Amino acid sequence: MGGLGSKTRDAAAGFLPCELTSFVGRQREVDDVRRLLAAHRLVTLTGFGGTGKTRVAVRVARGVRHTFADGVWFIDLTQWRDMSPLSASASNLDTLAVVVGGMLGLRGGTVLSMEALAAHLATWNGLIMLDNCEHLIPAVAVFTDHLLRSGPDVRVLATSREPLLVEGEVVHVVPPLQLPARDDRVDAAELVRYESIVLFVERARAVHREFSVTAVNAAAVAGVCHRLEGLPLAIELAASWLPVLTPQQILERMSDRFALLHRAKRFVPARQQTLRACLDWSFELCSKPERLLWARLTVFVGGFETDAVVAICADDDLPAGELANLVVALADKSIIAREDVGGGSRYRMLETQHEYGRDQLHDAHAEELLRNEHCAFYENLVDRARAEWIGPRQKYWLARLSREHVNLRAVVGHCLADRARAPRAAKLIVALPVHYWWARGLFDEGRRWVDRVLALMPEPTTCKALAVLLASQWALAQGDVSVGISLLEEGEALATELGDPESLAFAAFIRGLSLMFSGQVQESTEVLSGALTTLMRSPNPNLDLRLHLLHCLAISAAMIGDHELAAACHGEMLACTEPVGEVFHRSAALWGSGLAAYVRRDLDATVHGITESLRLNRVAVLEDRYGTTMCLEVLGWVAGEQERPVREATLLGAASVLWQELGSPFASLQHLVGYHTVSDLRAREVLGATEYARASANGARMSYEEAIAFALEESGGNNSPTAVEGADDDPLTRREREVADLVAKGLANKEIAARLVVSVRTAEGHVTRILAKLGFTNRTQLTVWVSSRHQHRWP
Numbered sequence: 001m002g003g004l005g006s007k008t009r010d011a012a013a014g015f016l017p018c019e020l021t022s023f024v025g026r027q028r029e030v031d032d033v034r035r036l037l038a039a040h041r042l043v044t045l046t047g048f049g050g051t052g053k054t055r056v057a058v059r060v061a062r063g064v065r066h067t068f069a070d071g072v073w074f075i076d077l078t079q080w081r082d083m084s085p086l087s088a089s090a091s092n093l094d095t096l097a098v099v100v101g102g103m104l105g106l107r108g109g110t111v112l113s114m115e116a117l118a119a120h121l122a123t124w125n126g127l128i129m130l131d132n133c134e135h136l137i138p139a140v141a142v143f144t145d146h147l148l149r150s151g152p153d154v155r156v157l158a159t160s161r162e163p164l165l166v167e168g169e170v171v172h173v174v175p176p177l178q179l180p181a182r183d184d185r186v187d188a189a190e191l192v193r194y195e196s197i198v199l200f201v202e203r204a205r206a207v208h209r210e211f212s213v214t215a216v217n218a219a220a221v222a223g224v225c226h227r228l229e230g231l232p233l234a235i236e237l238a239a240s241w242l243p244v245l246t247p248q249q250i251l252e253r254m255s256d257r258f259a260l261l262h263r264a265k266r267f268v269p270a271r272q273q274t275l276r277a278c279l280d281w282s283f284e285l286c287s288k289p290e291r292l293l294w295a296r297l298t299v300f301v302g303g304f305e306t307d308a309v310v311a312i313c314a315d316d317d318l319p320a321g322e323l324a325n326l327v328v329a330l331a332d333k334s335i336i337a338r339e340d341v342g343g344g345s346r347y348r349m350l351e352t353q354h355e356y357g358r359d360q361l362h363d364a365h366a367e368e369l370l371r372n373e374h375c376a377f378y379e380n381l382v383d384r385a386r387a388e389w390i391g392p393r394q395k396y397w398l399a400r401l402s403r404e405h406v407n408l409r410a411v412v413g414h415c416l417a418d419r420a421r422a423p424r425a426a427k428l429i430v431a432l433p434v435h436y437w438w439a440r441g442l443f444d445e446g447r448r449w450v451d452r453v454l455a456l457m458p459e460p461t462t463c464k465a466l467a468v469l470l471a472s473q474w475a476l477a478q479g480d481v482s483v484g485i486s487l488l489e490e491g492e493a494l495a496t497e498l499g500d501p502e503s504l505a506f507a508a509f510i511r512g513l514s515l516m517f518s519g520q521v522q523e524s525t526e527v528l529s530g531a532l533t534t535l536m537r538s539p540n541p542n543l544d545l546r547l548h549l550l551h552c553l554a555i556s557a558a559m560i561g562d563h564e565l566a567a568a569c570h571g572e573m574l575a576c577t578e579p580v581g582e583v584f585h586r587s588a589a590l591w592g593s594g595l596a597a598y599v600r601r602d603l604d605a606t607v608h609g610i611t612e613s614l615r616l617n618r619v620a621v622l623e624d625r626y627g628t629t630m631c632l633e634v635l636g637w638v639a640g641e642q643e644r645p646v647r648e649a650t651l652l653g654a655a656s657v658l659w660q661e662l663g664s665p666f667a668s669l670q671h672l673v674g675y676h677t678v679s680d681l682r683a684r685e686v687l688g689a690t691e692y693a694r695a696s697a698n699g700a701r702m703s704y705e706e707a708i709a710f711a712l713e714e715s716g717g718n719n720s721p722t723a724v725e726g727a728d729d730d731p732l733t734r735r736e737r738e739v740a741d742l743v744a745k746g747l748a749n750k751e752i753a754a755r756l757v758v759s760v761r762t763a764e765g766h767v768t769r770i771l772a773k774l775g776f777t778n779r780t781q782l783t784v785w786v787s788s789r790h791q792h793r794w795p
Contacts, residue, residue, distance in 0.1 A: 015103055016058055016065075016074045016129075024202060024232075025177055025195030026056055033060045033172055037127075037157060040170040041148055044133075044158040047174040050233030050352050053159040054131050056174055061129050061157060062768070066776075068155075070126035073103055077140070078132045078351050092139040093146070098444055100128065114143070118150035125153040132351060133160035141166050176230030180222055188218040196225040199232060203239035211242060220247035227254050233352055237282050240334035254281055279356045286333065289318055293326050294335055294353070295360035299367075299374045302406030303339075303348040311380075312373045342399055371414055378404065378411045379424065382431045389433045390543050392581030395620050401436055402623075408432075412449055422456035426463040429453065430470060434548060435584045439624040441662035443474040465494035465503045469510050476514055479668035488514060502542055505535035509549055516552060519670035521559040528553040547573055547585040551592055558596035559671055566596045583620040587613045587627055595634060598675075603638055610634050611712055618708055628708060629658040633666070635711050637679040645686040646695045652680055653699025654707040706733055732770060739766040743779050744786035 033056065036043045045053045058074065065072040077099075097117040104120075128147070133140045141164040144156050148168065158164060163171045177196035180186070191197045191213050200221060204211040213221055224247060228234040238250055245253070283291055296313040297304065306324050314320040327347060331338045336347045349357070361367045381404065385397040401408070408428065415425035429449055437446050450471040457464050469491035475484035488510050495503035508531030515524035532549050535541050554569035573589035576582070594609025614631040617624050636651030659666050666676060684692045702710060732740060742752045753763040767779075776782050 016062055016072060017076075023055060023059055024199040026052065026059070029056050029172075029174060030059050030063065033057070033157075034064060036170050036172060037064060037155065040168065041154070042144065042156045042158070042164070042166060042169045044160055044163050044169055044171050045174050046160055046163060046171055050231050051174045051176060052232040053174045055232075057129055057131065057157055057159050061127060064127065066771070066773075068126045070124050072127040072129065073100075074129045074131060075100055075103055076131050077136055078354075092136075093143050095448075096136075096139060096143045098448060102444060114146060118146055121147060121151035121154050123153075124151050127155045127157060130156060130158040133158050133164065134162060137162065137164065140164060177225075177232060177235070179225055179230045182226060186218040186222050188213045188215055191218055191222060194225075196228075196230040196235060197221060200225055200235050200239050203236045204242045207240055208242045217247045220251045223247075223251045224254070227251065233350070237279070237334055240332075241285070243332075253285075276356075279353070282333065282335065283356070283360070286330070286335070289322065289326055290329055290333075290335075291360065292318060293323070294330060294357045296370060297330075297336065297347075297349060298354050298358040298361070299370045300349070300407060301410045303346050303403065304407070305344065305346050305403075308377055308381075308407075311377045312370065341403060342396065346403060374407075375411045375414055375421075375424065378407055379428055379431075382408070382428055386431050386433060386544075390547070390577070390580060390582050390585070394581075394583055397433070398436065398439065398623075401432065402440065409445075416452050416456065419456045422453055423461065423463060425449070426453045426457060426461070426467050430463055430466040433544065434470075434473075435624070437470075437474065438477070438626045439584075441625065441664065443478050443663055447471050447474050460494050460497055462498055462500050462503055465491055465498060465500070466506060468494060469503075469506050473510050473513065476510075476517055477664045477668060479665045481514075481518075481668075485514065501534055501538035502545070505531045505538070505542075505549070506545060508534055509545065509552070512549075512556070513552060516556050516559075516671050517669055519673075521556045521671055524671075525553065525556040525560060525562070525565075528556060543576065544585075547576060547588075551585065551588045554589075554592045555595065555671070558592070558599050561599075563596060563600060566592070570596070583616060584624065584627075587616045587620075587624065590616065591627065591630060591634070598634060598637065601641075603641055606634065606638055610638075614708060614711060625658055625704070626662055626664070628704070629655050629662065632658070632707060632711055633672075633676065637675050640679045640682045645683045646691070648679060649683040649687060649692050649695035650699035651707075651711060652676075652683065653696035654702050654710070655699075656696075657700045658704070658707070702733070732773065736766060736770050736773075739763065740770055740782060740786050743767060743770075744783040 033043060033045065037060065045057050047053050061072045061074070093114040097114045101117045101120065104126075130140060130144070137160070140158070140160075144158070144164055145166045147154055148156065148166070163169060177199060178194045179196050180191055180194045192201065197213065201211065201213060224238050225235060228238060238254075241250055283294070286294065293309075293313060296318070297309070299312060300308070306327055309327055310320045310323050314323055318326070327336070330336045331347060335353055336349045339346045339348065361370070382401070385401055388394075389397060412425045412428060415421040415428070429446070437443065450467045453467055454464070468487050472484050472487035472491055475481075475487060488507070491503075491510065492507045495507040508527055512524045512528035512531060515521075515527060528549055532546065532553070535546055535549065550569040550573050554566045554573075557563070557565035557569065570589045570593045573585055573592075577586040577589070590609050590613035592609075594606045594613065597603075597605035597609060610631050614628065617627055617631075632651050632655040636648050636655065639645075639648035639651060655666075667673060683695075687695065699707070699710075738756065739752060742755060747755065749763045749767060752767070756763065770776075771779075771782060774782065774785060776785070
């Protein structure tokens with residue numbers, strides 16, 4: 001039943017993993033769990049690893065999400081493998097609060113704590129799915145109990161190999177799949193009625209298209225499923241061998257192996273013996289180099305790419321030249337899963353295989369060496385990203401660093417486990433490009449990392465100074481002014497003590513930023529100009545920092561009416577970035593030129609600069625949500641000046657949601673708040689309370705991509721005033737109405753995908769979102785609704 005893949009964000013539904021393979025059977029379990037969840041606030045699905053607990057839970061969550069006003073949210077706890085497993089300390093609880101709160105978009109103005117998250121959820125109506133809790137039972141139990149007591153409308157659906165033992169918990173054991181009766185006279189036609197057989201056949205056809213259950217192989221197929229006791233993961237692993245083994249050969253190879261394991265592990269539960277046997281069997285069928293690589297790959301968290309494998313896992317036993325082929329071999333054997341990313345491949349390992357492989361490392365010294373190599377690779381990766389950041393590979397590096405975030409987190413955790421390694425953690429944090437943190441709103445996590453570093457590094461160093469100043473910048477961006485200023489003063493003192501030009505320039509940059517954010521733009525202009533002078537005293541001036549300084553200086557200059565200085569700064573930014581294909585700073589320069597034009601009331605130049613910035617951001621697929629949100633803001637102000645109040649309110653509504661998701665309130669930008677306030681009040685006055693609320697809500701409902709299309713006034717988007725004004729009467733976007741029409745005509749998802757020239761997964765996502773928005777559970781209800789709309793008014 002495995003095969004969960006990437007996660008998809010849906011404003012109506014929260015955050016649930018996509019299902020990369022078909023969901024087989026389990027309808028009884030799904031129905032039972034839904035009934036339990038309707039009556040109880042905490043339901044835990046238990047069972048042995050590989051029974052399909054996560055798949056059942058996700059299917060249940062997907063089916064009930066329309067009943068929760070604040071959505072359904074999936075939290076994968078496997079990435080926190082390094083957290084102390086026996087501790088329910090305040091630190092672990094706060095770490096869980098950051099994970100859960102970050103997923104919910106509840107970053108607020110300060111670093112999240114358990115208490116802060118509980119306060120956020122006091123009036124929250126939603127379902128939190130905590131997946132793979134078994135390695136963190138004490139902490140998760142206390143955490144869950146706290147959430148349920150703090151938020152009366154919060155529900156939790158957990159998966160774990162053992163119960164949480166929290167008051168009010170209801171446990172549902174996920175059983176193996178249905179099996180046919182043991183009978184020598186096996187009817188092939190009858191077999192396909194059983195879930196375990198259906199799963200085997202479906203996964204077999206994924207690797208061997210022509211496979212089917214016949215009179216010749218029926219007994220062997222049934223025998224394999226019986227030997228595996230209907231465990232989904234074990235069945236999938238067995239089916240993956242069909243390109244090289246027949247069902248009868250699979251069955252023969254399993255027999256003796258299982259008998260040995262039953263005798264060797266007498267006191268282990270039978271199902272655990274069975275899955276262990278399946279994994280042992282898969283391990284034995286691998287070549288010696290494949291087994292060794294399987295074990296070494298467990299050093300990764302959340303996925304890996306081939307260059308990382310070569311750098312970390314290669315030695316005399318695993319020559320670098322053979323590793324790429326070995327990785328492919330493990331993917332072919334379903335030990336690891338392959339995903340296409342950025343024109344290449346990325347791999348991940350399911351948790352059960354990960355645990356098994358980790359057991360094969362045996363030697364603690366070898367594991368420590370492997371972890372050190374893992375750290376060294378990612379430190380080098382960040383250094384390479386920083387060196388190539390201002391250039392044509394910027395897009396690649398942002399995407400790569402985003403994919404590697406959990407590995408970077410693991411490196412920081414490993415370094416902070418030993419005081420002697422803390423400086424390495426500090427170096428990694430400050431080496432990551434500043435835009436990496438801002439584009440994705442990673443302020444909470446960054447501040448928590450810095451807090452841990454500072455506790456282990458009492459001595460003054462350049463890395464410590466830069467880390468403190470980074471934390472100051474993040475705090476100011478979140479509106480946590482008092483903490484931000486305190487950190488700034490500490491960073492300034494360290495920079496002064498060290499006398500390092502880059503640290504001093506960075507400190508002056510943050511000081512100038514703090515002045516600008518507080519509305520003191522004249523003082524900000526002076527400080528930022530001085531920071532540029534200081535930076536040039538460095539033997540090797542940091543170009544990324546210089547571009548940040550130019551951007552902020554241009555904004556301050558424009559705000560005080562020094563348009564000549566603002567234009568000079570923007571010109572230098574473009575001169576540095578355009579020839580080398582850099583995008584982030586170029587997009588920022590275009591936005592800044594648009595803002596400067598708005599200050600001097602040149603609306604045409606404003607629209608040109610802001611829309612070019614937005615287009616550049618989207619074309620480069622940078623996912624710079626902070627920059628995008630700033631663009632939506634200014635275009636909203638312009639719409640008001642153009643006497644387009646519906647568009648104005650819609651854009652401000654879309655921006656408000658993104659500010660919340662970023663955890664960076666617009667109120668922290670005092671130099672711009674006045675423009676926002678005027679625009680908001682103007683739209684309210686012109687439209688009236690009802691129309692304003694309608695337009696604002698329409699903007700808030702837009703997806704990230706829809707908001708960009710609306711801002712750019714692209715054809716086919718929901719851009720007309722009439723479309724917006726009817727938003728509360730019609731909750732669907734134009735694209736969703738297209739999909740709804742096709743569903744009503746009887747088209748399946750595959751046919752819809754072909755008609756709209758999108759992937760099947762995208763079509764499935766549209767249908768799921770539509771049903772959730774309308775509170776429907778099936779296509780028939782949607783068809784009736786569409787028919788009714790056509791009879792009355794369908795825009």
